[in-house]
Amino acid sequence: MSPLSCYLLVAALVFAIGLAGALTRRNAILVLIGIELMLNAANLNLIAFWRYGPNPAALTGLMFAVFSIAVAAAEAAVGLGLVISIYRHLRTTDLDEISRMKG
């Protein structure tokens, strides 16, 4: 198996783990952690294709990954702010109990 396929398989596994976490956990913060893991798996794919692709000097995959890291950081900040705001209103971060949007 070529090194690129190994990296792609690891990325697929991390993506599936993150998806399982986002779909099965009750705690909103752990759902966010699952989403972060999925974003990171996509970054690993981008960088692996950049490294083994035909024209690495163009820097496209690397730049896409760097911008993706910046956007993911913004997403984490807003997501955790929302979780803290919901906790202040409802006194819980359990997603099975947060079933209405009216505050």
Added chain:
Amino acid sequence: MVIFAILAALTVAGGLAAVMLRNTVHCALAVAVAFAGLALLFLRLNAQFAGFAQILVYVGAVAILVVFAILLTRNSETPATGVFSKTWLAGLVIAAAVFAVLAWAVIKSQAALPQEQTEPQISVAQIGNALMGRYVLPLEIVAVLLTAAMIGAVIVAMHEKGSAK
């Protein structure tokens, strides 16, 4: 190849622990391990800039942010009803199906994937020139996005007058 196997095992083990442990603080520490493993994989792929950005942003900032959020929102240690939601079986089946499809696609497309290349030698100066030249518009948009996200996060998490209990 041995180093790759160790790093991949570290990353996957960190991710699994983050998803499966009962104590949320342990989950946050495990996800920091997974982020560090991914950063080391980036370094193995000769992407030094992305690797160090990953360490700074994820292991440094996001992991700390997650720990703060967990400590600010804990009222009961482990809920008596369990840490997994009611529909956990469906979620597990969906995740397994997604992994099966992705792995099948990767294994079936082996012949079409690009072959082994020589290691690209990219200096940080080249990345800086690209950021200030070809990628200057995305860079500016990311700057606006980060500012908007920072203001938005502060406003969302701010105490509202009157409704604070």
